[in-house]
Amino acid sequence: MLNKNEFQTQKKSINTITLRENDMLYEGEIGNRKIVIMINDEAVYAYQGESVLSTLLSHKIRGFSQNDHGKVQGPYCGMGVCYCCMVKINGINKQRACQHSIEDDMRIDTRSNHFTTLIPAFEKE
Amino acid sequence: MMNEIIVPSSPCPVIIGAGPAGINAAITLAEQGIESIIVDENPAPGGAIFRQPTKKISLGFSPVIDNKSRQRATRLLENLERYKDKITVYNRAQVLGGLSEGDSIIVLHNNRVTELHYSALFICTGCYERSHPFPGWTLPGVMGVGGMQLQVKSNLVRPGHRVVITGTGPLLLLAAKQFHDAGMEVVGVYEAGQKMDLYREIPALLADIPLLFDGIKYLSYLKKQGIPVHYGWGIVGVRGVSEVSEITVAPYDKDWQPLLNKQEVINADSLAVNYGFTSRTQLTQQLGCAHSYYHDRGGFKPDVDKWHRTSCEKIYAAGDVAGIYGSYVAEVEGKISAYGHLVDLGQINDKEANLLCASLRNNLKRLIKFQHGFSKLSSPKEGLLSLPDKNTVICRCENVTLDKIDNAIATGIGDVTKLKMATRAGMGDCQGKSCGDFCRNYLAKQTQRSQQQIGKLNARFPLAPVTFAAFAAGEK
Numbered sequence: 188m189l190n191k192n193e194f195q196t197q198k199k200s201i202n203t204i205t206l207r208e209n210d211m212l213y214e215g216e217i218g219n220r221k222i223v224i225m226i227n228d229e230a231v232y233a234y235q236g237e238s239v240l241s242t243l244l245s246h247k248i249r250g251f252s253q254n255d256h257g258k259v260q261g262p263y264c265g266m267g268v269c270y271c272c273m274v275k276i277n278g279i280n281k282q283r284a285c286q287h288s289i290e291d292d293m294r295i296d297t298r299s300n301h302f303t304t305l306i307p308a309f310e311k312e
Numbered sequence: 313m314m315n316e317i318i319v320p321s322s323p324c325p326v327i328i329g330a331g332p333a334g335i336n337a338a339i340t341l342a343e344q345g346i347e348s349i350i351v352d353e354n355p356a357p358g359g360a361i362f363r364q365p366t367k368k369i370s371l372g373f374s375p376v377i378d379n380k381s382r383q384r385a386t387r388l389l390e391n392l393e394r395y396k397d398k399i400t401v402y403n404r405a406q407v408l409g410g411l412s413e414g415d416s417i418i419v420l421h422n423n424r425v426t427e428l429h430y431s432a433l434f435i436c437t438g439c440y441e442r443s444h445p446f447p448g449w450t451l452p453g454v455m456g457v458g459g460m461q462l463q464v465k466s467n468l469v470r471p472g473h474r475v476v477i478t479g480t481g482p483l484l485l486l487a488a489k490q491f492h493d494a495g496m497e498v499v500g501v502y503e504a505g506q507k508m509d510l511y512r513e514i515p516a517l518l519a520d521i522p523l524l525f526d527g528i529k530y531l532s533y534l535k536k537q538g539i540p541v542h543y544g545w546g547i548v549g550v551r552g553v554s555e556v557s558e559i560t561v562a563p564y565d566k567d568w569q570p571l572l573n574k575q576e577v578i579n580a581d582s583l584a585v586n587y588g589f590t591s592r593t594q595l596t597q598q599l600g601c602a603h604s605y606y607h608d609r610g611g612f613k614p615d616v617d618k619w620h621r622t623s624c625e626k627i628y629a630a631g632d633v634a635g636i637y638g639s640y641v642a643e644v645e646g647k648i649s650a651y652g653h654l655v656d657l658g659q660i661n662d663k664e665a666n667l668l669c670a671s672l673r674n675n676l677k678r679l680i681k682f683q684h685g686f687s688k689l690s691s692p693k694e695g696l697l698s699l700p701d702k703n704t705v706i707c708r709c710e711n712v713t714l715d716k717i718d719n720a721i722a723t724g725i726g727d728v729t730k731l732k733m734a735t736r737a738g739m740g741d742c743q744g745k746s747c748g749d750f751c752r753n754y755l756a757k758q759t760q761r762s763q764q765q766i767g768k769l770n771a772r773f774p775l776a777p778v779t780f781a782a783f784a785a786g787e788k
Contacts, residue, residue, distance in 0.1 A: 209470040211375070211494050217468070218368030237366045238355070241467035249452035250554055255740065256711040261452025261555070262471075263708070263746070265459020266360055267353055268440040268592075270741035270777075271708055281741070281777060285459075286404070288355050288366065 207232060207245040224293040233289045240265065240272055240284040243297070251284070251297035259298060275299035317402055317419060317426040324348055325653065326417065326430035328407055328595060331359020332388065332639045333631025334436035336646030339391050342398035344654060349428070350401045351419055357401050359438060360458060361639045362388060363466040374465045376490040380526075388643075409598045409773035415626060420778050425786035432626045432653050433599075435614075436646060437592040439632035442611075443746045444587045444692065445706050445714075446699035447549035453556030457487045457586035464494040472582025476559045478502040478547040479586035480690040485530040487584060488539055499580050500540045502561050504568050504587065505689040507543040516685025519678050523640075548575050548699070550583055559583050569695030588692050589636045590749055594771035596622060596629055605763045606635065608691030611749055612768050619652025619665075620645060628652060637683045644676050697754050707747040709740020717751065721758050727767045728752050741777055744769040 214221070219234040226248070233242040240262055243251055249261040252273050262272040267286045275296035276282040284295075325341055327334045330352035338348045350357070356364045362385035365374055373382050392399060402421060410417040416429045441456040448454070453472060457479060463471045474497045477484050481503075488501050517524045534541060548560040548570050562575035593603065596614040602623035603612045614622045614629045622629050630649040631642035648669055655665045700706065702715035712735045720734040728751050731737060737751055738744030744751070748769045756766045 211464065211468040211470060212367075212369065216369055218370075219366075234367060237467050237469070241366070241463060241469040244463060244471050245469045251452075254709055254711065258450070258705075258711055259452075259554075260450055260708065262455060262459065263450075264441060264456050265462050265471075266440065266456075268742065269443075269708065269746045271746075273741070285462075286353065286355070 208247055209245045222289070222291055224289060224295065226295045227297055233293070235289055235291065237289050238285055239274065239276065239282075239287045239289060239293075239295060242289055243274075243284060243295075248297065253298040253300045255300060255302040257300075273300075315422055316424070317405065317421050317428065318400075319426065319428060320347075320349070323415065323429040323431040325432040325434065326351060326428055327434040327436060328352075328417070329359065329436035329438055329631070329633075330354070330357035330392075330401055330403070331436060331438050331631060331642060332361060333438070333633075333642040333646035333649075334359070334434065335388055335392050336643050337434045337436060337628075337630060337650040338399045339395055340647045340650035341653070342395035344659060345398075347398045348400075350399060351405045351407060351417075351428070352401065352403050353406045355403055357392060357403065358385060358389060359639075360462065363462055364389070365466055365468065367468050369468070374468055376464050376493040384639075406776045407595055408778060409771075409775050410595065418774070420774075420776065420782055423779070423782045423785060425778065425782050427786075430626070432628065432656075434646075434649055434653075435596050435599075435622075435627065435629045435633055436631045436642070437595055437633045438642070439589040439591050439636050440745065441586050442588045442590045442692070442749050444585075444696045444699065445704055445747070445750055446547050447701055447704050448551055448556070449585075450705050450708055451550055451552050451556050452554070453552065453581055454550055454583045454585065457483055457584040460582070460584045461487055461490060464490055464496075468494075470494055470496050472556075472580075473497060474499060474580040475582040475584055476500060476502070476561070476578055476580045477584045478504075478545075478561060479584075480504040480546075480588060480692070481586065481686060482527050482530075483586055485527060485534065485541070487586075488541075489530050489533050491584070492534075492537055492539060496582075498539045499578055500542060501534070502542050502545040502547070504546040504564050504693075505543060506566070509689050510543070513685035513689050516681055516688075519681035519685070523682055546570060546696075547583070547585060548572065556581055556583055564695060566693075567695040568693035569698060587696060588690060589632065590745075591633045591636060592745075593633060594743065594745070594775050596627075596633065597768070597771040598773060598775060599624055599627060601627060601629070603768070607763075608687040611752070618648075619655060620649035621652055621656075626656075636687075637680055641676060641679045641683065644672050644679070648672055648676075694753075694757060697750070697757055706750060707735075707737035707740060707744075709742050709746070710736040710738075712737040712747070717754065718758075721755065726755070726759050726761055727765065728755055728769055729767060731755060732769060738769045743771065743775065 252260045272284040325348040327350045405421040408418040551558040562570040591613045601614045628649040630645040
C-alpha cells in the first residue's frame, strides 16, 4: 500500500481522464464533490458520499472481492446482507463496499483478504 | 451525523431499522411525547424501499423513481425530521445482538462497541432477497433485483449494460422499468408464475385497486418499450469466464422445474434475480423470541400478537420481519406496535388503543388480502431446489458445494444445525443469510422431514463480524 506522500504524488499525477462509463447522469448534473481516490494504488474519480460499491461499478469493476477461501466474487445482495462485496478500506480488511461511503483520501484494495494473504496454505486444503 | 452513540441517562425505547415500520413506530411514540432511539446500519434513514440518493441532483430523486414513491419517501422523512428533538437516529450502526434478560443490545458504530439499554425494543429489520443457488450464481454480474435497484435509484450508477431479469413477483416489473429508464438494455423479464395463476388471483388483487393499477401501468410501459415479459419461465444457469456472459433460461412446469429441452441461451452481462424474500429474523432469534414457519411468507418469522408484541417481554416486531407484506403494511404495523407499547405503559387503555387503530386495521386487512394474492402466485416451488448441480457453490462465504451437502446428508444428518457443523455451510461472514433457506428446504426435501424437524440456523452473537479492537474501544 502507498504511504501518505506517495498517495499525494500519485493523486497529483492523474492526468488521464478516467471515464466513469456506468454513470446514469453527466458530470454537470451531479452536485457532489468529484474527488480522486485510490483503487489498488491507482488514482480514479469518485463522488464524495456515494457508496464504495457504486464507485467500483461505475468504473466497471465487478469481481473485486475475495472470500476466506480465495474465491473471487462480485457484489450480490447489494444491501449489506451477503458480505460478498468486502474490500480493504483504508487498511482495514473485510469492509462491505455497499455500506461504506466515499470520503477524501480513501484507499480501496480489491481482492484483499487477510486470511488468504496471511495463511496461503489455508486455501490449499 | 453522530460519531458516537450517546447512552441516555435512563433507558428509552430503541428501534432497530429506519425503514417504513421503524420510522412510523418512532413518530407515533414521539407524537405521544416519548423519546426514542433508532439504530440503522445504512448510511441514511429510509430503509431499502425509501433509500435516499447519495448524489445531489436537481431533481432531488433519481429519475427512475416515480412520483408516488417520491411523495411517500418525502412525507416519511419530513415527519422524521419534524420530530428530530424526540428521535435520535444512529446510521451505520449494526446491532451485534442483545441480552434479553438485561434489556440491552450491543451496537457496533464507528469501530466501537456500545451497550444500549432499552425500555422497549422494536425490531423492524425488514427482509432480504431469498437466495436460490443455480450454476454460476457466484459469478460477478449476478445480483439481487433489489440490490441492482439500489444502484440505479440511490447511487445513479448502472450495475451492468445488458440485463436479464428472472424471478417472481411484482418487483420484477418495476425493476424492468427502472433499469430501462436508467439506460440499461433489458432483454426480458422471466416470471416463474404462470399467467393463468395470475388471473386466478385477480379477486384478491382487486382488494387494492391503486396497487393493481400500478402493476398494469408497468406492464403497459414495458410493452410500449418492447421489453417482453415471459410467464412460466425462469433461470437455469449462468456461464462466463470471470463475469457473466451467458444466461440460460427455460420454461418452468407447475412445480418450477425447468424444462431443459426448451432452454434458451441469452448473451448478457448481468442477471437480476429475485425468487422472493426472507424475513430478517437474526435478532429476534438471537434474543430468544418464539418463531413459526410460514412457507409462502418468507420462512420463519417471530410470533406476534395483535399489538405486535413478541413472546419476549418489552420486545415488539413490526414490518417485513414479522411477515413479508411490503412497505404499505410495514408503515401501518409500525404505528400499531407503538400503540401497543402505549397500552403496555398504561398511557392509554385497550379500548382507546383499539379506537385509535380501527382505521389502521381496516387498511391492513385490505393490503394483506392483496399481498396474499401475490404470495399464492409467487411462493417458491420445489423445482428451484433442483437447479444447482453438484459443483455449484451453495454457501458463498465458506465455498461449500452441493456435493459436500449431499455427502453430509448421506451420513444421516437430519437437521440444519448438524449440517452446518459438518459442512461449514452457514458458518461464514453472512451467518447463513444467503444459504440458510436453501439448506433448510433442500434438507427437508431430501430427508422427507418437516421444517420443524429440520429447524433453523441459530443466529448467534455477534450477528455481524466485529474486531477485538472494537470491543476494546468500547471498554474505554
